[in-house]
Amino acid sequence: AQSVAQPEDQVNVAEGNPLTVKCTYSVSGNPYLFWYVQYPNRGLQFLLKYITGDNLVKGSYGFEAEFNKSQTSFHLKKPSALVSDSALYFCAVNDYKLSFGAGTTVTVRA
Amino acid sequence: DTGVSQDPRHKITKRGQNVTFRCDPISEHNRLYWYRQTLGQGPEFLTYFQNEAQLEKSRLLSDRFSAERPKGSFSTLEIQRTEQGDSAMYLCASSPLNQALSYEQYFGPGTRLTVT
Numbered sequence: 574a575q576s577v578a579q580p581e582d583q584v585n586v587a588e589g590n591p592l593t594v595k596c597t598y599s600v601s602g603n604p605y606l607f608w609y610v611q612y613p614n615r616g617l618q619f620l621l622k623y624i625t626g627d628n629l630v631k632g633s634y635g636f637e638a639e640f641n642k643s644q645t646s647f648h649l650k651k652p653s654a655l656v657s658d659s660a661l662y663f664c665a666v667n668d669y670k671l672s673f674g675a676g677t678t679v680t681v682r683a
Numbered sequence: 684d685t686g687v688s689q690d691p692r693h694k695i696t697k698r699g700q701n702v703t704f705r706c707d708p709i710s711e712h713n714r715l716y717w718y719r720q721t722l723g724q725g726p727e728f729l730t731y732f733q734n735e736a737q738l739e740k741s742r743l744l745s746d747r748f749s750a751e752r753p754k755g756s757f758s759t760l761e762i763q764r765t766e767q768g769d770s771a772m773y774l775c776a777s778s779p780l781n782q783a784l785s786y787e788q789y790f791g792p793g794t795r796l797t798v799t
Contacts, residue, residue, distance in 0.1 A: 605784045616790040624785040673725030
């Protein structure tokens with residue numbers, strides 16, 4: 574079975590500082606990896622995906638993610654965090670259905 | 684708005700009652716998915732349709748749960764004899780058939796079910 578893991582329940586950063594949200598994956602074959610964000614009482618919004626090609630993927634709202642095959646990781650990054658980035662972030666792998674990690678709550682303090 | 688819509692947004696019901704949720708996907712999307720999300724957890728897959736055919740059901744989908752997509756457009760998810768453990772957010776998503784593995788799924792706002 575394909576799965577992802579998010580080792581951190583919470584990440585706290587100051588506004589303007591770099592933000593990293595970690596994700597590791599376990600798949601057989603080529604991984605199709607996604608990041609989604611969820612704001613309170615709302616559905617999931619797609620941020621970015623890795624399918625093939627460049628290991629650095631750029632997505633919405635200034636987010637990017639780095640695919641690392643040797644470390645089986647797909648960490649989400651943002652060079653300069655904003656207070657409005659405070660939300661719940663999910664990593665997921667697609668096997669005709671999405672399997673999500675448990676989520677990481679990001680809090681950006683002003 | 685051409686996104687995924689779900690109705691109702693909130694449902695409070697008493698244990699033992701039946702409930703039905705509706706999902707309207709993005710019109711050109713062939714695939715429709717249902718997920719369940721409990722507090723503090725990531726969404727868990729329940730079932731998905733390709734057009735009107737239900738292709739896969741999770742073991743989470745007990746006999747009390749049934750989903751339909753009668754004309755390959757909207758879908759309904761029914762829970763019979765609700766239990767308190769059914770309290771969760773029920774999310775619907777859709778995606779095109781082509782490139783099904785690589786294409787992102789678009790999610791609706793969800794239906795929050797509370798069973799009292």
